[in-house]
Every structure is written in structure tokens, then in C-alpha cells.
Amino acid sequence: MKMDKVDYKGQIGVQSHVEMGPLDRAMDDLDDDCLYSSEMDAQKTQPILSNQRFLFSVLPVGGYKMTRNGVYKSIKTVVFSNKLNLLMPFGPLAIMVHKMSYSNGWVFFLSLLGITPLAERLGYATEQLAFYTGPTVGGLLNATFGNATELIISIYALKSGMTRVVQLSLLGSILSNMLLVLGCAFFCGGLVHYGKEQVFSKATAVVNSGLLLMAVMGLLFPAVLHYTHTERQVGKSELALSRFSSCIMLLAYAAYLVFQLKSQDDNYVPVVEEGSHNGEDEDDDEAPEISKWESIIWLAIMTAWISILSDYLVDTIEGASVAWNVPIAFISVILLPIIGNAAEHASAIMFAMKDKLDISLGVAIGSSTQISMFGIPFCVVIGWMMGREMDLNFQLFETATLFITVIVVAFFLQEGTSNYFKGLMLILCYLIVSASFFVHEDPSATGQSKLPKT
Amino acid sequence: MDYKQQVGVQSHVEQMGSVEDRSMDDLDDECLHSPGTDARKTQASDSNRQIPFSDQQLPLSDGFPIVGNKMVRNRIYQSIKTVVFSNKLNLLMPFGPLAILVHKLTASNGWVFFLSLLGITPLAERLGYATEQLAFFTGPTVGGLLNATFGNATELIISIYALKSGMIRVVQLSLLGSILSNMLLVLGCAFFCGGLVYHRKEQVFNKATAVVNSGLLLMAVMGLLFPAVLHYTHTERRVGKSELSLSRFSSCIMLVAYAAYLFFQLRSQNDHYSPINEEGSTHGDNSDNDEDEAPEISKWESMIWLTILTAWISILSDYLVDTIQGASEAWDLSIAFISVILLPIIGNAAEHASAIMFAMKDKLDISLGVAIGSSTQISMFGIPFCVVIGWMMGREMDLNFQLFETATLFITVIVVAFFLQEGTSNYFKGLMLILCYLIVAASFFAHEDPTSTDQKKQP
Numbered sequence: 001m002k003m004d005k006v007d008y009k010g011q012i013g014v015q016s017h018v019e020m021g022p023l024d025r026a027m028d029d030l031d032d033d034c035l036y037s038s039e040m041d042a043q044k045t046q047p048i049l050s051n052q053r054f055l056f057s058v059l060p061v062g063g064y065k066m067t068r069n070g071v072y073k074s075i076k077t078v079v080f081s082n083k084l085n086l087l088m089p090f091g092p093l094a095i096m097v098h099k100m101s102y103s104n105g106w107v108f109f110l111s112l113l114g115i116t117p118l119a120e121r122l123g124y125a126t127e128q129l130a131f132y133t134g135p136t137v138g139g140l141l142n143a144t145f146g147n148a149t150e151l152i153i154s155i156y157a158l159k160s161g162m163t164r165v166v167q168l169s170l171l172g173s174i175l176s177n178m179l180l181v182l183g184c185a186f187f188c189g190g191l192v193h194y195g196k197e198q199v200f201s202k203a204t205a206v207v208n209s210g211l212l213l214m215a216v217m218g219l220l221f222p223a224v225l226h227y228t229h230t231e232r233q234v235g236k237s238e239l240a241l242s243r244f245s246s247c248i249m250l251l252a253y254a255a256y257l258v259f260q261l262k263s264q265d266d267n268y269v270p271v272v273e274e275g276s277h278n279g280e281d282e283d284d285d286e287a288p289e290i291s292k293w294e295s296i297i298w299l300a301i302m303t304a305w306i307s308i309l310s311d312y313l314v315d316t317i318e319g320a321s322v323a324w325n326v327p328i329a330f331i332s333v334i335l336l337p338i339i340g341n342a343a344e345h346a347s348a349i350m351f352a353m354k355d356k357l358d359i360s361l362g363v364a365i366g367s368s369t370q371i372s373m374f375g376i377p378f379c380v381v382i383g384w385m386m387g388r389e390m391d392l393n394f395q396l397f398e399t400a401t402l403f404i405t406v407i408v409v410a411f412f413l414q415e416g417t418s419n420y421f422k423g424l425m426l427i428l429c430y431l432i433v434s435a436s437f438f439v440h441e442d443p444s445a446t447g448q449s450k451l452p453k454t
Numbered sequence: 455m456d457y458k459q460q461v462g463v464q465s466h467v468e469q470m471g472s473v474e475d476r477s478m479d480d481l482d483d484e485c486l487h488s489p490g491t492d493a494r495k496t497q498a499s500d501s502n503r504q505i506p507f508s509d510q511q512l513p514l515s516d517g518f519p520i521v522g523n524k525m526v527r528n529r530i531y532q533s534i535k536t537v538v539f540s541n542k543l544n545l546l547m548p549f550g551p552l553a554i555l556v557h558k559l560t561a562s563n564g565w566v567f568f569l570s571l572l573g574i575t576p577l578a579e580r581l582g583y584a585t586e587q588l589a590f591f592t593g594p595t596v597g598g599l600l601n602a603t604f605g606n607a608t609e610l611i612i613s614i615y616a617l618k619s620g621m622i623r624v625v626q627l628s629l630l631g632s633i634l635s636n637m638l639l640v641l642g643c644a645f646f647c648g649g650l651v652y653h654r655k656e657q658v659f660n661k662a663t664a665v666v667n668s669g670l671l672l673m674a675v676m677g678l679l680f681p682a683v684l685h686y687t688h689t690e691r692r693v694g695k696s697e698l699s700l701s702r703f704s705s706c707i708m709l710v711a712y713a714a715y716l717f718f719q720l721r722s723q724n725d726h727y728s729p730i731n732e733e734g735s736t737h738g739d740n741s742d743n744d745e746d747e748a749p750e751i752s753k754w755e756s757m758i759w760l761t762i763l764t765a766w767i768s769i770l771s772d773y774l775v776d777t778i779q780g781a782s783e784a785w786d787l788s789i790a791f792i793s794v795i796l797l798p799i800i801g802n803a804a805e806h807a808s809a810i811m812f813a814m815k816d817k818l819d820i821s822l823g824v825a826i827g828s829s830t831q832i833s834m835f836g837i838p839f840c841v842v843i844g845w846m847m848g849r850e851m852d853l854n855f856q857l858f859e860t861a862t863l864f865i866t867v868i869v870v871a872f873f874l875q876e877g878t879s880n881y882f883k884g885l886m887l888i889l890c891y892l893i894v895a896a897s898f899f900a901h902e903d904p905t906s907t908d909q910k911k912q913p
Contacts, residue, residue: 327691400683404864408672411871415665421718425673428711435703436680439696441689 074294090114091309098312104319111312112339119149120343122302129295131288147371149340154379156310163390165332170376171398172333174368178409179430181345182364187423189352200357202416208365209410215372216406218245222393242391243384246377253373329442334434533755549573550770557773563780570773571800578608579804581763588756590749598720606832608801612771613840619775622851624793629837630859631794634894636829637870640806642887644821648813649881659818661877667830668871674833675867677704681854701852702845705838712834790903795895
């Protein structure tokens, strides 16, 4: 979230400059600004420089033809500029299959595939919007929408009363980010940069580890309270404690954001969720690719689409579990996060291979911190408002898993260096975790019934 | 560790034939009384060292067929003298045959157990010695692998015999005890004694290696934790079978990780990380005095002795495992306490002594290699290896060490990892580690193992 390196004022200045002046001058400025920065590689597979000249004209000013052209260019930029978007048709396909057949397994699988590119584009739109809103709000945007996909899925699951799925999918998201994504990034980066050890900002890693440990503490107490049968009022105590702890964790997360944004010029290099604006020298001249209104509109469209597909996803998860003969726990903890996070996964690996390990760390560990300190408490509060009894008691097995994983990862990160062996160890740890969930029978999943949607 | 150089010298000696003068000069240069092999010698054995070499000038080293009978006898005599009589610890050797004798004469299980334990101790030490000698001849890579595998051969042999008898709990407990004693007692004593000798300054060791080993130990704890928690929360899909399959899968993964670790170590020998050698006598950091270590026995002798010692250890292990239950009843101690505390302490006595000695010579990296390297090896290689061997034998050994033992290992690894991450040591840290071990030992003294009561010995 180191927005100061990207000269927002400069970009906005160019924008208004373009609007005022003749196109020639604008073209020159654009040529200067549109350095093909390496971060954008992840998001573009074709050059779109020509598009930008059109897009910078604000829609209301142009005629009807301009509007149609603008919309067409916008769609071209957002929808067609990424290979991952080949998966987009799977979304509508999932809806079709759902209407035509009863095959829950297929609907689940297809909606999962359909969500993946949407999640990635959502991140892209968020990033584009962040160009226009200045560093502070931009940082907040990234912090909130960074894991919007997981939150939307969780809210739908909460509405259906499947609180266990919420807990498991958020837990799985944390585990996969901490072990699999980080491990792959370390491993691939270590293989590519074989001769030397890659370094990353130890301070940021340590702060994030501390936050993760605090989240584990927040999760541990309700679970231990329940498991030792020492609560004052059975059932109510853990819920009350969970809700209180969630508010505290949200407070801590807010303080963390304030601390990050305030200390942007100090030692700590803040951890960026999508990470494309980290403080490297060649990244200063990134240009937004779509205008502010377009970003907002696309944000809304993506969110709506994701919501629709999440609805189908949550509806069919039980059916898929029965059809494929794997426990719901395994699907929620392992499959859902891996496929949902595919885009972030790929970008983390790519940054590691370019020796920009801080950005990879931001994508991986930043995401884990965000889910554990913001996502989970947020869902508890949302559940509170909806009247659903979601608490922080993730049951002993899951809590123990999170605890040992956080300790292992915190230990690995504290040195500030990485090599392929550390990456391999993290990946192997993830294999052990997934194997454990494969043979794990969730005791509460059998007793969970789907409540009617409100 | 300059294996190539050693091998080069050896072949130099062999090739030159019986030019005694030349070899004597070379030998005088090489036979610096290097500290690395002090652990193996407590008497001034310079004379011992030179005599075998003078024998090697004859074409003997190429193979027996060439020589006469008298030479062979001399040779064997010298070899025995070097291997068997050059170490005070070998005074315990007669206890081995004594144990067998007592077993045949009386039914006193307690005594047989005790005597075989005492008898194994020197054999374990000599096994390490023979491995080290063999490593001279095989080059750094295979040498490292040899050390990595045979370093804890004694524990593995005892465990395999226990597995054969179906005493799975004894296997788990003895391996666990080995890890605990290495991490706490051996390391603690090394830090403590080293700190007392060098009490003005803080001793330092290679932080990077310590951190890598701590990471591996944490990964091992992770591998052990999941089956235990799965069982304890009664959340396995199929009771009994799930933990077993998970254990076997995790064991394969841990073995892969250990192989990757060895690969990574050997690859980065020239980089930051100085590899942790199990016996550690030829480490690359204090290279000034250790460069000129010479192998003391020839390659064939090493292998022969290796085989002989392994055979002896197997025989004694058999008696050990047979009599452990009887000893437990005779001495009124739980089998858990014997397996976790007594067995590893006595079995590891030689490594213990050498770690302390290296610490007192300010070679803390070698001590760390002996202590933590041994723990890592047992946890990432020994335990999964026993699970796989049990799998092949049809024994249901899994990684579920029961909650108490798993929790002990977990907290111990965290404490030790924390102590090691600073990269320095002093006598206070050593004392704390020793006191932690006393707490652990006391806990096991008061601990009643729930599963050992219904464990029967299977043929």
C-alpha cells in the first residue's frame, strides 16, 4: 500500500490536463506515462496503449457514438485483456446447467471456475479505482476489497445458515495463503534466483506474524472455553465472547491500517494486498487504464456477478460433497480457497521470480492477515446483525491446525530470507494439512441444516 | 571437510609402496593430534596411529590375497587394537556377552536389561567411529549421507526390533525420548560446560543452520500433531484407519523433506550454511587445525567393523527389547519412563560426551551438530522410517504419539527453537535447558501410559 511512490497527484493532473488540452499534448504525456511497467504484466497480455487515448475522454462530454466506443473499449480493456478471462463463460454456463439438470457437482465446479476470473478482475478494478482516490482511501479500498470474493461467499453462506462452511472456508483461505501461495512463491523464486538468497522486509513480516498470532489467540479462547466445558452459560458464553473479541480484532485491524498509512515514510514497508504499487524505482509511472467512473461501474458489475455465482456455489456445496464423496470440510478448506485464489497465487509466484519478494509476501501474508483480522470478525458481526449464531469457536481440530501453522510460518519468516528449500517445506506442510482434512470428519457438519433464506 | 584431500593422501601412501621414509614424513605432517578425533581417543595414541599406517605401506591395503598369513594376523591385531582398545569407553564392552550369560543363567530380567544397555553403549560409539572412518574414503557426498543415516543407527536398530515384537509404543517412546534428550540434555550440558569454561565471553554458533534445523523440527511436530489431534478430537472419518493412512502419508512427505534437506545441505556446502554433520568431527568452520585428519583404518576394515558392530548391536537389542517389560516390573518404573528417559540417556552417552567436549573447546557448531542434528535426523528420518518399516512388516505403527507425548514434544521444540534463534550461548542457557529436561523427566516419571497396559508382545 505504498501509495506515495505512485504519484497520484501526477496522474490526476494528467487526467485533467488531457481534458483541457489538445490531443497532441495529451498523446505526448501519455507516451511518457505509459511505461510498460512490469507489475501490469500480470494483468495484460496485449498492449492497450492505443485504448488509453480514447478512454481518457470522460463519457458525458462525447456524443452517443463516443459513448458506445467508450463502452466497447472499456469492455475490451477489462474483459478481454487477460488470459484468465477465458474462464468467464463458465459463470453463465453454471446457471444454465443448474436450471437444466440437478447435477450439483457440476454446478458447483462450474460456478467455482466462473468466479475465478471475476475475482481477479475485481482486484484489477479496485486497483484502478485506487489510482483516483489517493493513497489513503486507496489503501483502505485494497484492504477491504482485497478479499471481497471470500467475504461475499461467506455472507451468502451465512444467509443460508451454513456457519460451519463460513468458518472452514475462511480458515482454508488463511491456510492456503500462508502455506501454499507463500511456499510456491519461495520455491519458484528460489529456483530462478538460485545463486543467492532472496531477502524481504523482515519488519513487515514480523508485524504480520504478530497480527496472525493475535488472531489465533482470538480464535483459541472460545474454542478452549467450549472444549473444556468451562463456560458460565453453555452456548451463550462463547457467542458473547466471540462477538466481543471480533470487535476488538476489528479495532486492531483499523489501528493496523492507521499505523501502516502513517508510517509509510518510515522503516516499515507496508504490505500491499495486490501489491502492484510497492516502492520500487521503475514503478513510478504506472497509469490507470480505465477512468474513475468506469472503475466504479465495473466494480459494481463484478460484485454483482460474484454475488450471483456465490449464491449458486453455496447452494450446491452439499450436493457436490455427496456427489464427489469428499467431506464438506475438505471442499471448504482445501478446494474452495485454492481455486478461488488462483489469480493471487499466480501473481505471487510471478513476483517472486522477478525477485520482488516483498510484493509476493504482501499478496500472501497480507491476505492471510486481512482475512484473519478483518474477514473473520467481520463475518461474526454480520452474522450478529443477521441473527445468525456465528462464533469464533472453530472446533479444536481446526483451531489447532491454525495455531501450529501460524507458528511454523512465523518461524520461517522471522529470518527475512528465503530459498527454494523453505518454499518446499511450506508446500510439504500444506500437503500434510490437506491430507489431515481429507481424513477429517467434521462433527458439527452432520448436524447443520440449511435454514431458509431470508 | 576435505575428503578428497584425505583420500588423495591415502592413495598416495598406498601407491608409493614401501617407501617407509616418505610415508613417515607424510604421516608426521598429517598426524597432528586434531581435536576432532579426541572424542574417540583418551590415551595418547599417536603411536597407535602410526603403526597401522606403516603396515599399509605394504601392498596389504589392496586386498588380503596378496599377503602372507603372518601379515594378515598382524593386521587384524592392529585393527582390533585401534578399534577396540583405543577408547576408555570400551571397558564396558564385556558387559555385552555378560548380559547374554546372565540371561541364559538366570531369569533376572532387570539385570539382563541393565547389562545389555551398558553393553550397547560402547558399541554405539564404535559404530559412529567406524562410520566416520568410512566417510573418509567415500567422498563428501556419500560421507554426508552415511553420517546422516548411520548417525542414529543404534536407535533405529532397537526400534526395528521393538517393531518386530509388536511393541509399537516402546518404539514411539524411545524415539521421542531420544529427541528430547538430544535437544534438552545434551545441548544443555554442552552449553553449560562450554559456558563455564568460557565464562567471560559468549560463545557463538551458526544461526542459519540452527534456524533451519528448528524449522525442520517444527515441521516434524506438525506431522506428529495432526494424527494425534485427529484421534483425540474423535473426528477421523474411519476410526483407526484414518490416522494410520494419514500417518503413512505424512511419513512419506517427511522423508521427502529430509531428502530435500540433505540435498540442500550438500549443494550449499560452499555457501552460507555450513552443513551440520552428525558426528561433526570434520566441520568446515574451524578448518585451521582440522584439515589434516587422517583415516585410521582402511576402507575394508571400516566396512567389516561396521558390519560386526551392527551385528553385535542387533543381538544386544534383541535382549534389550525382550527384557524391557521384566525390567519395568523389577524396578517398579513405568515402561514409559524407561523408554523415554533411561534408554536414550545411556544409549546416547558417547554423543553426549563428545558434544560437551567440543563445547569446551569452543567448537559450538560441532556440538550443535551432534545435538540438534541428531534430533532433526530422528524426527524427520527415524520416526517416518519406522512407520514405513512397520507398514512393510504389517505393524500398525502410526504418528499418533498420544496427547501427552505430542504436547511435550511441541512445547520442547518451541522452547529450544526460541533459545537457538539468537545464535549465542552461555552457561545460563545451558542450565535452563538442563532444568527443562529435569521437568520433562519428572513428568514422565509420574505419567501412566494408557496404551502400554494392553500392549502384548507378538511373535
